[in-house]
Amino acid sequence: xxxxxxxxxxxxxxxxxxxxxxxxxxxxxxxxxxxxxxxxxxxxxxxxxxxxxxxxxxxxxxxxxxxxxxxxxxxxxxxxxxxxxxxxxxxxxxxxxxxxxxxxxxxxxxxxxxxx
Amino acid sequence: xxxxxxxxxxxxxxxxxxxxxxxxxxxxxxxxxxxxxxxxxxxxxxxxxxxxxxxxxxxxxxxxxxxxxxxxxxxxxxxxxxxxxxxxxxxxxxxxxxxxxxxxxxxxxxxxxx
Numbered sequence: 001x002x003x004x005x006x007x008x009x010x011x012x013x014x015x016x017x018x019x020x021x022x023x024x025x026x027x028x029x030x031x032x033x034x035x036x037x038x039x040x041x042x043x044x045x046x047x048x049x050x051x052x053x054x055x056x057x058x059x060x061x062x063x064x065x066x067x068x069x070x071x072x073x074x075x076x077x078x079x080x081x082x083x084x085x086x087x088x089x090x091x092x093x094x095x096x097x098x099x100x101x102x103x104x105x106x107x108x109x110x111x112x113x114x115x116x
Numbered sequence: 117x118x119x120x121x122x123x124x125x126x127x128x129x130x131x132x133x134x135x136x137x138x139x140x141x142x143x144x145x146x147x148x149x150x151x152x153x154x155x156x157x158x159x160x161x162x163x164x165x166x167x168x169x170x171x172x173x174x175x176x177x178x179x180x181x182x183x184x185x186x187x188x189x190x191x192x193x194x195x196x197x198x199x200x201x202x203x204x205x206x207x208x209x210x211x212x213x214x215x216x217x218x219x220x221x222x223x224x225x226x227x228x229x230x
Contacts, residue, residue: 004159031217042222043160043206091159095217100167103148103210103218107159 004108006092012114018080021111024073025094033105034067034077035091043091049075082115089113119143120209122221129197130229137192137224139207149190150208150218151181160206166190177201199230 005024013019025032033048047057052069060067064083069075079086089110096102119142129135141147151163164175171183181192192205204225208218 033217035220043220045220048217093160098217100148101165104150104162104165105152105160105208105218107152107161109159 004092004094004106006090006108006111008111009109010112010114012116013082014116015083016081017115018078019082019086019113019115021077021090021092021113023075023077023092023108025075025092026106027073029094029096029106031095031097031105032069032075033091033093033095034075035093037089037091037110038087046077079113082113084115087113087115120207120219120221122205122207122224124224125222126225126227128227128229131199132196133228135192135194135197135201135226137205137207137226139190139192139209139221141188141190141209141211141219143211144188145212147212148210148218149181149183150210151175151179151190151192152206152208152220154204154206154223156202163192163205197226197228199228202226202228 007022030051034046036044046059047067049069067077089112091107091110093105093107095105121140123138149166152160153163154160164173166173166183174180179194181190183190204223206223207221210218
């Protein structure tokens with residue numbers, strides 16, 4: 001398997017624009033996670049899905065953020081409108097299940113977002 | 117609420133120095149414990165894990181971690197660090213029940229000078 005695939009790797013946009021980040025989890029994994037990493041706050045869990053259903057979105061900072069998982073092989077994280085404080089590295093991760101080794105999360109390479 | 121604390125946000129060492137990174141969590145019961153590493157410009161990857169058994173766990177690249185239940189800790193150690201160990205290190209803890217997913221600490225940045 002190619003691992004978790006994220007696109008784009010880098011995104012530079014202007015304040016107010018819509019940004020869409022994409023993720024393809026490892027095939028067969030039931031859990032998908034979106035994280036945000038910044039120097040100030042470290043690694044933050046934004047939302048996670050189980051079998052395509054959003055389970056906990058309490059980490060989503062504002063209504064400007066939304067995430068979807070229309071099928072088992074694709075998820076998006078959208079920011080509309082974007083603001084400079086959204087600049088961060090956004091990681092997607094997936095895991096097989098919820099016990100033992102199934103809990104190990106596999107991370108994508110991340111999307112480095114810069115909002116000017 | 118679940119809480120994972122990594123007290124040292126930044127650690128700077130010289131090569132061959134010994135390393136210990138702290139990780140503490142705030143709840144009892146049976147836990148699953150993880151350390152992940154993120155090398156510069158790369159994604160997070162698993163370094164080692166503990167589910168049960170021997171509380172001293174050996175991982176890749178000479179790293180080890182010790183689970184001390186009475187102290188709610190899972191500290192990461194390496195006897196002699198190398199320049200290539202420069203990275204961000206994340207502790208993660210999964211408690212039984214609840215959300216069934218691990219909670220990550222905010223990470224510790226390690227810089228090793230040659």
